Amino acid sequence: MSDPTSMSSAAQVYKRFVPQPVRAAATTTVPVGVRRKVKRQLARTLGRREARLHRRALRRVRKAEFGRSERRTKAPDGRLGHVHTGLTVDLARRLDHDLVTQALDTADIPWFAVPALDDRRICLAVDQQDKGAVRRVLRALLEEHTGYVVSVSPAQNDTSDIPGSHVKAWKHYAKAKVIRLTWLRTDPTEHLWTGEDQGVEIEFWTTDTKLPQERLVGPRPNRVQRSVPSDAPGVEIGIDRLCGYADIDGDLEPTITLETFDVLRLEEITFPVDAVLLWQHPTPWGEELLRAALRSLHQYAPWVDVVHVVAEAEPPAWLKAGDRLSVVRTRPGTEWYLHQLPDLAEHFLLLRPGALFGRPVRPFDYFTPNGSTRPRRGPWNAQESFAPWTRAAYSATGRVASHGYAHGPQPHRVETLARLAGSGAAPLPLDDGQRLPVVPGTHPVDGVVHHVGHTAGLAEPSGEASVTLHGALPGIASHLTRLLVRRDTQQIQFLGLGTEEARTRGGTKAVVRFLRRYLPVPSVFEQDASHSSDKADHRP
Template sequence: MSDATSMSSAAHVYKRLVPQPVRSAAATTVPAGVRRKVKRGLARTLGRREARLHRRALRRVRKVEFGHSERRTKAPDGRIGHVHSGLTVDLARRLDHDLVTYALDAADIPWFAVPALDDRRICLAVEQRDKGAVRRAVRALLEEHTGYVVSVSPAHSDTREIPGSHLKAWKNFGKSRVIRLTWLRTDPTETLWLGEDQGVEIEFWTANTDLPQERLVGPRPNRVQRAVPSDAMGIEIGLDRLSGYLDIDGDLEPTITLETFDVPRLEEITFPVDAVLQWQHPTPWGEQLLRAALRSLHQYAPWVDVVHVVAQAPVPSWLGGDDRLNVVHAQPGAEWRLHQLPDLADAFLLLRPGALLGRPVRPFDYFTPHGATRPRRGPWSAQESFSPWTRAAYTATGCVTAHGYAEGPQPYSCEVLDRLARTGAEPLQTADGQMMSTVPGTHPMDGLVHHFGYVAGLADPSGEASLVLHAALPGIENHLERLLVRRDTQQIQFFGLGSEQALTQGGTDAVRHFLSRYFPVASVFERGEPEEPDTYS
């Protein structure tokens, strides 16, 4: 450790200041009481100095006056959280980044962003010689904005529940090569909690002078390279270039990285991706499904460019309020001609009624960098193998299919739809999934289009399956509560909200109540009052 007072105990400083021969002689000639007295005096001196440096760092942080929340509250696990109106995953990640970088800048600590292997978190790098200054700056930040710190490398999570302003939270810092800072954040309803799987990681890079040109060496691999020239030029770069989960918006505040890190990610999607939502149920539960779909895009897919609502019924009065929303009135069966929508991007997500995103997703979860779609595989059965879509898929391609496709948001390509239309394939009959009494199998359009795209080399079936729930499922409240608490499902698909059994047994109201709690933050596509008070329980 280059800074002897960075996180050193009195014994550590004593060992650094007193050579080994002198310590050995003192151990035999100096009484133990005298040695203890010297060490206690040294500890008091270090404590006073550290307190002065901490107060100085705290004044610098408070001078910035950035990132204050509306109020603080207690999380379900007892830790301290911050309340923010209009909270989104994208906003929380950017706020964490800005808090840490402002604190480092206030302390005059050089830093640069690193494209980490796990792009759920923003990673910053500082030199090992600044480790002591980093601890003081970050501890002051965590005292002003209550958060938590753990050691990532080596892994120690025993300080997870200790506020980062406490000295005990830093007991593993001396040997840490990478630390993680997290802030728990929630919306005013306190049903949406963010931060546990996000945060900012700080790596401590060491200088290597073995070669003629000095290099900085990172403590762990990243997506580009582990060693960089110490005099590499710093450049501005958008946060979306470091994390695929972030909004692609050049107007937002960039970050700083080294020019050697400005290379495309292997999974980076550079083409625009739109979303198409179907609106066909002018009922309270239908509006709730539409709200939830818009909010899931707003919360978990901020990289979506334009949202197109294909309306087969009069649109709700609250729909609108953003220039990225396009409403198109259409007749039943229009979903087979989506490639004819004006100004629709070639790649888009199709969300039928009941299809939702349940956690943050990247464009790469649905598309390859070359533009091919990545639909989810679904279950397969004898009944599925004799369904009309499998016969139509074989007629259009001459190849049999051996699996179905999962429900939920679907990746589509205008090129595939256009090629399929030129083959003369007739649209298949589709049933309204919200009126069915049971969960259907593969949607005919998904099966035909995805299989055609796969045979044409324009689709690569892969990815996670969706969670499918029918509103008439006995004990659905337990399934919904578990989903609300864990929030670990990427795609969700609800069926049967308009079925007689779900309406009479309370399943529809249970789903509506769940949706109002799972997606409490209004999207930019809603205007006026977000929604009526929750009366579904």
């Protein structure tokens, strides 16, 4: 590192600047007390110098005035977090990125973004020679905007609960090849917390001069290459090109990477993906289901291009139609004819009433780069094998269905629906899942359409787990509590909220309370962000 004394102990500095023969002679000729006194004086000198450099870095960070939050609060685990109105997972990721990059720019430390293997986090690379300066400016940043630091390589997590402004939080820094900075963030209700699975990782790259062309070598593999030319030019690149969970909005500030990293990822989806939401129940709980679906798209699938609300009833007044949301009035049974929907993208996600995302998802979770869909498989039993949709699927393709499909958000293609319509197959009658007394099997549209797509090579079923809950389920409150605490389920489906059993047992009310707490942040698709559902039940 350019400043070896900044992170080294007095003994290490002593070994570095005093040659081995001199140290060996001093061991036998200089009294132990004198050697200890010299090392103590050296340690005090280093401490004063490090404190002076830290104060200088802190003044620079404070002068920049970035990274301010509305207020600080205590997280459930006792750590400090930051409150932001309108917080989303993607916004938290961009705040973290901007904090670190602006701090590095303040200290004149060169950096570039790296397409890391972990798609959830932003990864930045800096030169190993700048390690001392990086530590000082980042510690100052974490003092001004409370966050946490751990060593990723080698893995050391025992500092995850110590604020990064403390010196002991950096005890593994000298040997670290990769570190991770995290900030805990929450919305004003303190129901939504982000940061634990995100953060910014910083890799320390070294220079290899043994080859004819000087190269930078990374400390670990990434999605492109571990070694790049040291003179590779820098280019601007959207954060969505480095993180599959990010928003695709081109108006947002890009980041900087090297030209050699500006290549398509193996799992990168380049085509637009829309979302279709069905509106069927003009009731209070029906509105809550629609609101939750829109908020889950806003929170966990910001890469969706346009949302189409297909309304079989008068749409709610709070819907905010615009460039990203359209409302189309239709008749019941329209699911079979969604390929005729105006301006619908070739690839889209279908969310029926009660379907929502439970955590961040990527386009790759539902589509392959060549355009095939990845529908979610469901249970297969005797009841499924004799269901009407399996007979219809066999009639349309001549091939027997061998598995069902899960409830919840499902990917579809316009081409597959058009193929099915062209086959002359008669649409099956559709039941209202919110009025059924039990959880039904595979939805007929999903079963037939995905089977047709699979036989035509347009669908590759996947097995990601989904959770389906009926409103009349005994003990549903415990299931909802688990979902709320863990937040580890990718997609969720609620059914039966309109049944008498769900209303009398309190299941409908329990689900509505859960949705308000699970998705407390209003979406861009809502006309009135101050709706009562945002203010209700804010207790932790």
